[in-house]
Amino acid sequence: MGRQRPGAPTLEEVAALAGVGRGTVSRVINDAAGVKDSTRRAVQRAIEELGYVPNLAARSLAGRRADAVALVMTEPDWRQFGEPFFSEIVQSVGDALTDTKVQLLLTLVRTDAERQRLVEYARGGRVDGVMLMSVHAGDALPDMLAEVGLPTVLLGRRSGDESVTYVDADxxxxxxxxxxxxxxxxxxxxxxxxxxxxxxxxxxxxxxxxxxxxxxxxxxxxxxxxxxxxxxxxxxxxxxxxxxxxxxxxxxxxxxxxxxxxxxxxxxxxxxxxxxxxxxxxxxxxxxxxxxxxxxxxxxQPLEEIGRTMVRLLLEEMEDSAVAWRHVILRTELVLRDSA
Missing domain, CATH: 3.40.50.2300 (Response regulator)
Known part of the structure; x- marks a missing residue:
C-alpha cells in the first residue's frame, strides 16, 4: 500500500480544507461521475493550495490504472544509452508488451533530483509499475519506489542481498x-x-x-x-x-x-x-x-528471456500487490567462435 512521505499533505487534509468527505476527494482525483462542479472546483483548489500529490493507494481504491509502465535507465552517463545492451533490452521489453494494453515509457534518471521527480510522477498514478536497469550499488531509487508501493522489477541487482524483485543472468x-x-x-x-x-x-x-x-x-x-x-x-x-x-x-x-x-x-x-x-x-x-x-x-546472456521475464513479473505484481518479491537468475551459454 502506498503512503505519503513524512510531512506531505494528506487526503484528509485536502478533504478538511475543501469542506467535503474523504470519499469525495477520491472521486475528484479519479475523475469519477456524480460530483457537483462547485464541489469539484473546491477540491481542486484545496489540492493546489496544499500541493497534494495523489498516492498510488488512493488511485487503486478506485480501480483506476494508467495502463503504462516505465523502463528506467539509472545511468549518469548519457553515452551509455547508446551501448547495444540497452537497445536489446528495450526491444525485448517492448516485444513482451506487444499483446497487452500497456504503454511503455522510457526515461533516464541520473541525479537525486531526477529520482525524486520520477517518484513524484509515480505517486501521481501516471504509471502502474517500473522496470529499472543499470542500477549501481547504493542507488536508493528501488527503495524509494517501494516506499510508495509501486511494483518494481530490477534488471540485475545492487548487491547479493537485494530485497526488490529482480531478473539477472548467471x-x-x-x-x-x-x-x-x-x-x-x-x-x-x-x-x-x-x-x-x-x-x-x-x-x-x-x-x-x-x-x-x-x-x-x-x-x-x-x-x-x-x-x-x-x-x-x-x-x-x-x-x-x-x-x-x-x-x-x-x-x-x-x-x-x-x-x-x-x-x-x-x-x-x-x-x-x-x-x-x-x-x-x-x-x-x-x-x-x-x-x-x-x-x-x-x-x-538471454536478453530476450530477461526482458520477457521482467515484464511477466511486473504484470503479476501489478495484478496482485500481495505477491512477494521474486529473484530470478537465468542461465548463460558459452558461444565458441574464432577469437578463442
Whole structure:
C-alpha cells in the first residue's frame, strides 16, 4: 500500500480544507461521475493550495490504472544509452508488451533530483509499475519506489542481498565458464577487463574470473585486472593498460562484447594476433560479436528471456500487490567462435 512521505499533505487534509468527505476527494482525483462542479472546483483548489500529490493507494481504491509502465535507465552517463545492451533490452521489453494494453515509457534518471521527480510522477498514478536497469550499488531509487508501493522489477541487482524483485543472468557462472575455456586451451596468463566495480554485475563477472583461475591453480595477478565501464573507449584504454603492464598476457576475458571488440582493435594495433598470440572472449553475444574480425567467442546472456521475464513479473505484481518479491537468475551459454 502506498503512503505519503513524512510531512506531505494528506487526503484528509485536502478533504478538511475543501469542506467535503474523504470519499469525495477520491472521486475528484479519479475523475469519477456524480460530483457537483462547485464541489469539484473546491477540491481542486484545496489540492493546489496544499500541493497534494495523489498516492498510488488512493488511485487503486478506485480501480483506476494508467495502463503504462516505465523502463528506467539509472545511468549518469548519457553515452551509455547508446551501448547495444540497452537497445536489446528495450526491444525485448517492448516485444513482451506487444499483446497487452500497456504503454511503455522510457526515461533516464541520473541525479537525486531526477529520482525524486520520477517518484513524484509515480505517486501521481501516471504509471502502474517500473522496470529499472543499470542500477549501481547504493542507488536508493528501488527503495524509494517501494516506499510508495509501486511494483518494481530490477534488471540485475545492487548487491547479493537485494530485497526488490529482480531478473539477472548467471554472471558468475558465465564468466567462470569463459575463463575455464581459455585455461583448458592452454592459456596461462589470462587477463580480464572488468565492468564498473560499483555495479554488482561487474563484481560477479570478476568473481567468476577469479574462481576459474583458482580452480585451475593459476595465480590471478593484480596486474592482469583492468577496470572498464562496459564502453568501447574503456575497452581500448584497459587493453592498452594491460599490454603495457603485462606484455606476457596470452588471453583476455572482457566483461562485455563492446569492450572485447575494442580490445581486438587495440591488440591488432599492437601487432598481436588473435587468437594465435592472445585469445579474447567477451560477454553478452550481441550482433556485434559476429561482425568483429575474428568473430568473437562470448558468453550469451538471454536478453530476450530477461526482458520477457521482467515484464511477466511486473504484470503479476501489478495484478496482485500481495505477491512477494521474486529473484530470478537465468542461465548463460558459452558461444565458441574464432577469437578463442
Amino acid at each position: 554472471n558468475v557462472g558465465g564468466a567462470r565458464s569463459a575463463v575455464a575455456h581459455l585455461l583448458n586451451r592452454g592459456r596461462r596468463a589470462v587477463a580480464t577487463i572488468t565492468g564498473p566495480l560499483d555495479m554488482y554485475v561487474a563484481q560477479c563477472r570478476l568473481r567468476g574470473y577469479r574462481e576459474a583461475m583458482e580452480r585451475a591453480g593459476v595465480e590471478a595477478r593484480r596486474s592482469w585486472v583492468a577496470e572498464g565501464d562496459f564502453s568501447q573507449d574503456s575497452g581500448h584504454r584497459a587493453m592498452a593498460e594491460l599490454l603495457e603492464r603485462s606484455p606476457e598476457i596470452d588471453a583476455v576475458f572482457a566483461a562485455s562484447d563492446t569492450m572485447a571488440a575494442a580490445a581486438l582493435h587495440t591488440l591488432r594495433a599492437a601487432g598481436r594476433r588473435v587468437p594465435e598470440d592472445v585469445a579474447v572472449i567477451g560477454f553478452d553475444d550481441f550482433p556485434l560479436a559476429r561482425r568483429t574480425d575474428p568473430q568473437l567467442t562470448t558468453v550469451r
